[in-house]
Amino acid sequence: MEWHDDAIVLSVRQHGESGTILEALTRTHGRHMGLVRGGRKMKPVLQPGNSIRLQWRARLQEHLGNFACELDTARAGALMESREALAGLNAFTSVASATLPERGPLYEPVFVASTILLDAMLEDGLAHWGAIYVRWEAGLLEALGFGLDLSSCAATGETEDLVYVSPKSGRAVSAAAGAPYAGRLFPLPQFLLGSQNEVGADDIAAGLALTGHFLFERVLRPTGKPMPSARLRLDSLAGHQDGESK
Structure with a gap:
């Protein structure tokens, strides 16, 4: 199996003598991990925050798989x-x-x-x-x-003067409706x-x-x-x- 994607480096960790496990946020394959063989030599590329181009290969979908990568945008430094x-x-x-x-x-x-x-x-x-x-x-x-x-006040349905958020529901609350409970609401x-x-x-x-x-x-x-x-x-x-x- 194989795919190509844009990605952002999230983290890397050592694997064996020369490899690294790369964790990346990809455009269309979510958060994904894979082995970069010889990854230690690519340390300047595999820095968190850098954008890279990835190729992932594995025999089966559930395998860790191998990454081949190249730098797209360097930000880490x-x-x-x-x-x-x-x-x-x-x-x-x-x-x-x-x-x-x-x-x-x-x-x-x-x-x-x-x-x-x-x-x-x-x-x-x-x-x-x-x-x-x-x-x-x-x-x-x-x-x-x-x-x-x-979008609207959880208590009244009003769409104006929304100044609070309920910590339980995650819904907005208007100034008038939330005034008695202001100490318990998020601004x-x-x-x-x-x-x-x-x-x-x-x-x-x-x-x-x-x-x-x-x-x-x-x-x-x-x-x-x-x-x-x-x-x-x-x-x-x-x-x-x-x-x-x-």
Whole structure:
């Protein structure tokens, strides 16, 4: 069996004397793993965040199979030069690895959004790409069948003045309906509703808290997995920036 695909490197680990096991997020084959023979010699290519072209071969579909790969877009070096970009890269790879089932359904929208996110991380700091990261996690939840419903108020059906999200239902709540329970609801960052207003550090921190909650409660905890430490570090970094902005 054989296929070719676009992919993003998520992780690599040593296998034998010269090989590596590559974990990649592919455009049309989901999160996939395979053996790269002589992979240690390809270390500059097989760096998390790099885009590559993959060829996968195996005798049977269920086998690990062998990868042949070539570099498409090198990002890893530039991302590692920035503390914020490195934190974002580590959060992205760890969340994708922990939540996406291996060889699961096709998640092409997640792959496309991942490419956009990684390219954004090359341009500027967390203030620039933080909202894109939150949208990526919201899209990931949608792809996994746990999308947030921000279209109308869960209590009244209203579509205006939506400022909260219920931690139980994942549905939006209006300011009036949510006022008595504000301490138990998540703030709803307006950029998730398509607002064109400037996104502040507090909006990014609130967005990360929101999507992180549902990733953990609906995807990770039911399978006995913790929230990846790299994702928690991104929370901490965003919270620190939020504190500095006040």
